[in-house]
Amino acid sequence: MMGISYLQNRYTRFSTKHSEEFNTASRNVKPGLIASGIVSAWTWAATLLQSSTVAYRYGVAGPFWYAAGATVQILMFSVLACKVKQNAPKCHTYLEIIYVRYGALTHWVFIFFALVTNILVGSQLLLGGSAVVTSLTGMNVYAAIFLIPVGVCAYVVLGGLRATFLCDYSHTLILMIIMLYFMFCAYTSSDLIGSPSRMYDLLQQAAATRPVDGNIGGSYLTLKSNFALVFGVIQLCSGSGTVFLDQAYWQRAIASRPKTAVHAYILGGMAWFAIPFGFATTLGLSAVALATDPTFPTYPNLPTEPQISSGLAAAFSASALLGKSGAVALLIVLFMAVTSCASAELIAVSSILTFDIYKTYIRPLASPSQLIFVSHAMICVFGLTMAVFACIWNAIGIDLGWLFLVMGLLIGGAVFPAAFAITWRGQTKAGAITGCLAGLGVGLLAWLVTAKHLYGEVTIATTGLEFPTLAGNLGAIMTGLILSVAVSLIWPGDFDWEVTRAINASTHSEVSSQTEQSPATTDAAPSKEKEAEAEAERSSPSSVDPEDVEPEEPHDSASLRSAFRLACISSFVLTLAMDFLIPMPMFFSHYVFSRGFFTAWVVISFLWVFASAATSCILPIWETRAFFGELGRSIMRDLMRA
Numbered sequence: 200m201m202g203i204s205y206l207q208n209r210y211t212r213f214s215t216k217h218s219e220e221f222n223t224a225s226r227n228v229k230p231g232l233i234a235s236g237i238v239s240a241w242t243w244a245a246t247l248l249q250s251s252t253v254a255y256r257y258g259v260a261g262p263f264w265y266a267a268g269a270t271v272q273i274l275m276f277s278v279l280a281c282k283v284k285q286n287a288p289k290c291h292t293y294l295e296i297i298y299v300r301y302g303a304l305t306h307w308v309f310i311f312f313a314l315v316t317n318i319l320v321g322s323q324l325l326l327g328g329s330a331v332v333t334s335l336t337g338m339n340v341y342a343a344i345f346l347i348p349v350g351v352c353a354y355v356v357l358g359g360l361r362a363t364f365l366c367d368y369s370h371t372l373i374l375m376i377i378m379l380y381f382m383f384c385a386y387t388s389s390d391l392i393g394s395p396s397r398m399y400d401l402l403q404q405a406a407a408t409r410p411v412d413g414n415i416g417g418s419y420l421t422l423k424s425n426f427a428l429v430f431g432v433i434q435l436c437s438g439s440g441t442v443f444l445d446q447a448y449w450q451r452a453i454a455s456r457p458k459t460a461v462h463a464y465i466l467g468g469m470a471w472f473a474i475p476f477g478f479a480t481t482l483g484l485s486a487v488a489l490a491t492d493p494t495f496p497t498y499p500n501l502p503t504e505p506q507i508s509s510g511l512a513a514a515f516s517a518s519a520l521l522g523k524s525g526a527v528a529l530l531i532v533l534f535m536a537v538t539s540c541a542s543a544e545l546i547a548v549s550s551i552l553t554f555d556i557y558k559t560y561i562r563p564l565a566s567p568s569q570l571i572f573v574s575h576a577m578i579c580v581f582g583l584t585m586a587v588f589a590c591i592w593n594a595i596g597i598d599l600g601w602l603f604l605v606m607g608l609l610i611g612g613a614v615f616p617a618a619f620a621i622t623w624r625g626q627t628k629a630g631a632i633t634g635c636l637a638g639l640g641v642g643l644l645a646w647l648v649t650a651k652h653l654y655g656e657v658t659i660a661t662t663g664l665e666f667p668t669l670a671g672n673l674g675a676i677m678t679g680l681i682l683s684v685a686v687s688l689i690w691p692g693d694f695d696w697e698v699t700r701a702i703n704a705s706t707h708s709e710v711s712s713q714t715e716q717s718p719a720t721t722d723a724a725p726s727k728e729k730e731a732e733a734e735a736e737r738s739s740p741s742s743v744d745p746e747d748v749e750p751e752e753p754h755d756s757a758s759l760r761s762a763f764r765l766a767c768i769s770s771f772v773l774t775l776a777m778d779f780l781i782p783m784p785m786f787f788s789h790y791v792f793s794r795g796f797f798t799a800w801v802v803i804s805f806l807w808v809f810a811s812a813a814t815s816c817i818l819p820i821w822e823t824r825a826f827f828g829e830l831g832r833s834i835m836r837d838l839m840r841a
């Protein structure tokens with residue numbers, strides 16, 4: 200990472216010493232790298248572990264609903280990405296939009312929801328990751344929780360947002376390779392399974408002795424799975440909160456080029472689908488198939504419910520399929536997922552704390568170097584915070600499964616108010632605040648009342664079950680939607696987007712000037728500092744610029760409007776297909792997969808993973824080939840001179 204940052208600073212005009220580059224990657228990253236960054240930010244420990252948990256519990260419907268329920272938010276976010284480019288092209292965080300549109304009170308409400316989202320996602324990463332590390336290596340769980348973020352903090356501090364994209368890229372590449380290793384092993388070479396047909400037989404045998412409650416005929420081979428459908432709805436609600444309120448996704452929209460942001464989100468969403476779908480269709484179903492095999496780590500017992508809820512189904516099947524090398528491969532893939540997502544969370548929170556709290560309320564005239572210093576410090580503060588929260592969850596008996604189902608009801612109220620803040624000129628301050636807070640209240644109430652009503656007591660066990668969490672998630676998100684719309688229509692407003700377009704408008708892009716002149720720093724930044732930065736730039740041996748190699752077309756509102764149309768149409772059509780047209784006929788017809796259909800299902804999972812690898816691993820290299828050629832020549836020239 201240090202090497203990459205050195206090369207970037209020496210040979211390109213993007214210096215990590217500038218806060219604009221550190222926090223927004225100078226807003227010119229191409230769609231392949233953004234898509235790869237989206238895939239890796241959205242690939243949590245849970246994407247691998249919880250998807251395998253639901254495969255173990257519900258059969259083929261689990262991976263499908265995990266993937267379909269959490270892809271659509273990324274597709275829909277393409278609409279917001281486009282609106283950010285249209286209505287607030289110079290913002291650093293989405294909370295800056297809230298601040299200039301609604302003022303300080305609403306800003307603090309949204310800061311609260313944004314930070315709760317990041318804390319839940321960050322601590323959930325460490326909770327899932329550490330459970331598997333402890334299970335496979337015996338390491339103390341608290342040591343694992345604290346060790347995981349240390350390295351990530353170091354490379355994010357060194358490299359900033361662009362560095363996280365580059366690390367995301369390399370981690371996604373490794374993740375794809377290992378995922379394909381598991382898939383090929385399970386479905387082609389393993390002595391225990393070795394083919395889709397053998398997996399089909401083993402799943403049928405498992406259904407005969409361990410039928411799935413709520414599935415037609417107890418089968419693992421059907422989408423007629425009541426609890427998988429409930430999980431899918433929770434996933435839709437909770438995923439909306441963890442995408443729309445997580446600055447990491449806004450940051451990728453902000454970092455991308457205006458006209459390609461939409462493509463990046465659509466590509467990223469479609470590429471991400473393959474990860475939980477392919478991974479859990481392999482390791483989650485293998486856990487069902489091999490649970491009674493002597494190679495299974497819990498043999499002769501079946502895994503316990505707490506083990507499954509902690510996300511250990513994948514760890515057990517990886518060990519059963521491949522022994523020690525399976526355990527090592529799972530640890531590596533999990534490390535890649537946890538670190539690349541943690542890096543996205545760290546820099547996202549650092550941007551919020553730097554721009555929305557420090558620069559807005561503490562030191563409005565902060566200089567660029569002060570902003571960079573605070574960004575670095577906040578990365579470490581948040582690294583520590585997420586570890587502390589993961590320890591708290593662990594100490595009070597909350598596991599990955601519980602946190603996964605509950606997250607959405609805590610943040611769901613703010614989903615629609617946040618989306619409307621950049622898309623609907625009619626949403627008022629009262630509508631936004633009422634939607635957020637009432638959504639939180641109703642979500643909590645629906646959750647606890649349902650647990651008490653259905654199970655007679657409110658405990659960690661009952662509050663982590665499907666129906667209470669479904670009620671809470673739906674209550675929160677729908678209340679946020681209904682109240683923000685109703686209140687805004689009763690006391691209407693008509694916002695002028697020119698106000699948000701003016702955010703940081705007078706900032707001269709560092710990309711063009713190499714000196715940062717945000718409104719707050721134009722006059723205040725010490726001129727010596729600017730001179731030093733300019734001098735650093737002049738002394739650079741040569742500055743390779745992707746734009747010089749491949750100049751981008753000018754941005755115009757007509758092309759942004761057509762990108763917006765593309766975002767709306769593609770997110771609507773893909774969502775309809777993934778969440779209704781494909782699963783619902785299979786659900787209502789009570790279809791149980793035939794052997795041939797299951798084989799085709801597995802083949803599709805392979806093809807999708809290959810397409811996903813092409814999008815997130817090959818496309819970023821292809822689209823920057825001219826830049827890398829020029830960079831290589833610059834390095835050669837520099838070496839010749841030495």
Ligand SMILES: NC(N)=O
Pocket residue numbers: 241242243245246269438
């Ligand atoms: N990112 C998720 N929901 O796996």
